[in-house]
Amino acid sequence: MALREKNNKPNSLKTNNLELGTQNMKPETINSNFKSEEYQINMGPQHPATHGVLNLLLTIDGETIKKVEPDLGYIHRSIEKMCERDSYQQIVHLTDRMDYLSSNINNEAVCLAVENALELEIPERVKVIRTIIGELTRISSHCLWWGVMGMDVGALSTFFYGFRDREMLNDIFEETCGARLTMNYNVPGGLMLDIHPNFVKRVKKFVTHFKTKIPEYDRLLTENVIFQKRTKGVGVLSKEDAISFGVSGPVARASGYSCDVRKYHPYSALDKVTFNESLKTEGDTFARYQVRIQELWESLSIVEQLIDNIPEGEYRVKTNAVIKLPKGEFFQKVETARGEFCVYIISTGTKSPYRLKFRSPGFSNLSVLNHIAVGGKIGDLVAILATLDLVIPDIDR
Amino acid sequence: MSYFSDIYKGIKTLLTGMSVTGKYFLTSRKGAITQQYPDNRATLKMFDRFRGEVIMPHNENNEHRCTGCQKCEIICPNGTIEIIWDRGIDEETGKKKKKIDQFVYHLSMCTMCALCIDVCPTDAIIWGQNFENSVYDRTKLTRVLNEPESKLMPGVED
Ligand code: SF4
Ligand code: SF4
Numbered sequence: 001m002a003l004r005e006k007n008n009k010p011n012s013l014k015t016n017n018l019e020l021g022t023q024n025m026k027p028e029t030i031n032s033n034f035k036s037e038e039y040q041i042n043m044g045p046q047h048p049a050t051h052g053v054l055n056l057l058l059t060i061d062g063e064t065i066k067k068v069e070p071d072l073g074y075i076h077r078s079i080e081k082m083c084e085r086d087s088y089q090q091i092v093h094l095t096d097r098m099d100y101l102s103s104n105i106n107n108e109a110v111c112l113a114v115e116n117a118l119e120l121e122i123p124e125r126v127k128v129i130r131t132i133i134g135e136l137t138r139i140s141s142h143c144l145w146w147g148v149m150g151m152d153v154g155a156l157s158t159f160f161y162g163f164r165d166r167e168m169l170n171d172i173f174e175e176t177c178g179a180r181l182t183m184n185y186n187v188p189g190g191l192m193l194d195i196h197p198n199f200v201k202r203v204k205k206f207v208t209h210f211k212t213k214i215p216e217y218d219r220l221l222t223e224n225v226i227f228q229k230r231t232k233g234v235g236v237l238s239k240e241d242a243i244s245f246g247v248s249g250p251v252a253r254a255s256g257y258s259c260d261v262r263k264y265h266p267y268s269a270l271d272k273v274t275f276n277e278s279l280k281t282e283g284d285t286f287a288r289y290q291v292r293i294q295e296l297w298e299s300l301s302i303v304e305q306l307i308d309n310i311p312e313g314e315y316r317v318k319t320n321a322v323i324k325l326p327k328g329e330f331f332q333k334v335e336t337a338r339g340e341f342c343v344y345i346i347s348t349g350t351k352s353p354y355r356l357k358f359r360s361p362g363f364s365n366l367s368v369l370n371h372i373a374v375g376g377k378i379g380d381l382v383a384i385l386a387t388l389d390l391v392i393p394d395i396d397r
Numbered sequence: 398m399s400y401f402s403d404i405y406k407g408i409k410t411l412l413t414g415m416s417v418t419g420k421y422f423l424t425s426r427k428g429a430i431t432q433q434y435p436d437n438r439a440t441l442k443m444f445d446r447f448r449g450e451v452i453m454p455h456n457e458n459n460e461h462r463c464t465g466c467q468k469c470e471i472i473c474p475n476g477t478i479e480i481i482w483d484r485g486i487d488e489e490t491g492k493k494k495k496k497i498d499q500f501v502y503h504l505s506m507c508t509m510c511a512l513c514i515d516v517c518p519t520d521a522i523i524w525g526q527n528f529e530n531s532v533y534d535r536t537k538l539t540r541v542l543n544e545p546e547s548k549l550m551p552g553v554e555d
Contacts, residue, residue, distance in 0.1 A: 090474040093510035157418050171444075178448040178524065184510045192515055193446065220414045225406045321468075321516075 052392025141337035190316030249339025
């Protein structure tokens, strides 16, 4: 009996409360912060269209997107903190693991920052090879992007063609530096190994091969009316917004914002080559697509200009086994396949940096997503995500 | 009207695209993009710089080139290499000299960054070409690279 009384008391209280609650609550207060026709769904973290572990919290009304909230941090590895512990040689290999599709360009950024701080004279050969490999990395990244872009909007075959051409590049990288993705080929002072004897031959073969393939890309996807209907006028980003959101790379250039680091702050051998910055003004998904296709041609032309006259000489200058940067702040920016990548080192004169900051292009490019996706449909969001070309480890670091 | 012309254009450009896929469907039966991986094991050759795993070559007298200088252990970013060393007696001079007891390599932690191989002054460790590293028990990925009873190759100094 006693037990039952004890149990009964809170129960009766509860029911009283509930009754009170329902009596007092008006329908407006129930729905005040959540309109009845809107609901929230999770896209990701394992959704194939987000290309990595990115969770998008979508507020949708039927099929129309009202709000997109990216939820980051699933693969945060605190790379910046790890850099404070590591020596400068070791930092280079961590940058492979941020934007893994532009790993060589990321490596180059850290190496250039360290070399500038040490005031090392880098041989011409190293500069040219770095630029060639950097542009090949960009082509390889754009090939993968083109493949998955097609797949995201429903054309599966593009995936195979994109990966076929990327495979040739992966072979070139593998032969010269041993790895296909996380290459760690640049070291402060030059390159880890000299280029493989087959390198020039293979690159030339790739250039002639790829020149016949980009027109095929166009016939297969660019000219397709169904594809154009899905991408034209979708996710329009104006030039002003591109600037204020800090967007960089092909996404910004598609909105007419000329921001190519290779043009404005040329590094390595980029001051010796001529190329056009690919610019579009529409700012929609199709413009972003066209900018990247145009960049494939430009990168090919840069490679072509350099591959025939790689200067002879050293591939590496000796540095101390323990690299100590002088006291001060050092900054370097490069253009990866996704945009502007910056390294900012504060050194107190010891063997590891006091603080190291990476500015990764993916993070700022993602910030624009809510702005351009609102009002569109879920299918448009997938197309927008594809042309923002996000690499999630680059965002999470 | 534009409804029908859109359909017409859609079909036309689809056919243009399909001319590309059709070309490959008909022509690239041989020399296809994919490899028949487990079946081509006998002929599959990796590139000579391929980073599979770190190995320590020994000569026919069971001698390696590692002096135990620990440079690779220091440069390794993630503690993959552990060198357990000892002091042995140099046979020629009779002086005490550092030698390795065990060169422990945790393959499960290695990021294949090649810094250790780059830094080794005596080229004692090189890249192995084996990439089929899957095992049922991860303790099998911890290896001792120097053979039991192995010695330092005479004449190797750091
Ligand atoms: S492997 Fe090379 S770097 Fe490592 S301890 Fe032996 S000699 Fe030194
Ligand atoms: S390759 Fe890199 S991670 Fe692996 S053992 Fe050598 S230094 Fe360590």
